Amino acid sequence: xxxxxxxxxxxxxxxxxxxxxxxxxxxxxxxxxxxxxxxxxxxxxxxxxxxxxxxxxxxxxxxxxxxxxxxxxxxxxxxxxxxxxxxxxxxxxxxxxxxxxxxxxxxxxxxxxxxxxxxxxxxxxxxxxxxxxxxxxxxxxxxxxxxxxxxxxxxxxxxxxxxxxxxxxxxxxxxxxxxxxxxxxxxxxxxxxxxxxxxxxxxxxxxxxxxxxxxxxxxxxxxxxxxxxxxxxxxxxxxxxxxxxxxxxxxxxxxxxxxxxxx
Numbered sequence: 001x002x003x004x005x006x007x008x009x010x011x012x013x014x015x016x017x018x019x020x021x022x023x024x025x026x027x028x029x030x031x032x033x034x035x036x037x038x039x040x041x042x043x044x045x046x047x048x049x050x051x052x053x054x055x056x057x058x059x060x061x062x063x064x065x066x067x068x069x070x071x072x073x074x075x076x077x078x079x080x081x082x083x084x085x086x087x088x089x090x091x092x093x094x095x096x097x098x099x100x101x102x103x104x105x106x107x108x109x110x111x112x113x114x115x116x117x118x119x120x121x122x123x124x125x126x127x128x129x130x131x132x133x134x135x136x137x138x139x140x141x142x143x144x145x146x147x148x149x150x151x152x153x154x155x156x157x158x159x160x161x162x163x164x165x166x167x168x169x170x171x172x173x174x175x176x177x178x179x180x181x182x183x184x185x186x187x188x189x190x191x192x193x194x195x196x197x198x199x200x201x202x203x204x205x206x207x208x209x210x211x212x213x214x215x216x217x218x219x220x221x222x223x224x225x226x227x228x229x230x231x232x233x234x235x236x237x238x239x240x241x242x243x244x245x246x247x248x249x250x251x252x253x254x255x256x257x258x259x260x261x262x263x
Contacts, residue, residue, distance in 0.1 A: 008075035017058035024050035141170035171213035
């Protein structure tokens with residue numbers, strides 16, 4: 001399919017990557033089930049390898065279309081912006097369901113829970129230890145990503161690099177602390193509705209932090225290869241929006257689940 005046109009839209013070429021991503025996701029999920037039931041993670045690893053290779057090549061193609069072929073016109077970029085806005089909106093509603101579950105269970109705990117919250121036998125985390133440190137880390141990362149964005153808008157190459165680097169570092173630090181918190185937890189996902197809602201909500205947030213950190217890492221690599229300019233950097237903006245969304249969700253998680261839900 002020819003990429004030459006006299007209109008502002010981008011008619012994408014035929015690509016194998018959506019199909020490969022679907023296959024990789026199916027293999028990964030099937031491998032997860034196999035891992036849980038047969039304690040064999042070989043299929044899960046294969047699925048992840050397929051996904052990583054697909055992501056690399058799909059993102060490579062999109063970066064090439066945007067940076068070198070000039071296919072991301074103002075009209076196309078506007079569509080991408082709306083797409084990212086709607087995606088983040090869907091993610092907000094995704095987390096609303098978890099908060100709804102938590103408040104439904106905590107505001108009127110059933111007799112099976114001892115009619116108290118947290119339920120009997122649950123020893124929740126101290127909100128002023130690792131959870132508070134993680135809150136400071138994510139708020140600081142919000143500052144560093146904003147610093148990187150403003151530096152990019154001012155064509156300050158080195159400070160954009162520094163801001164992105166520190167944001168990625170803080171994201172990795174957050175993930176390490178959350179992993180340590182999970183290892184040290186005195187309850188599991190199987191311990192009543194408290195354990196289920198806690199690990200599902202904080203676990204999905206942790207996955208979003210990993211995705212956001214990967215997103216920013218790709219942006220750093222692209223920045224080091226001079227893919228972004230003052231007027232053409234939507235890939236970076238999308239990553240920054242996503243990271244701010246992750247920050248805000250964590251604030252709600254900290255206040256409701258770690259602090260209020262601990263009383």
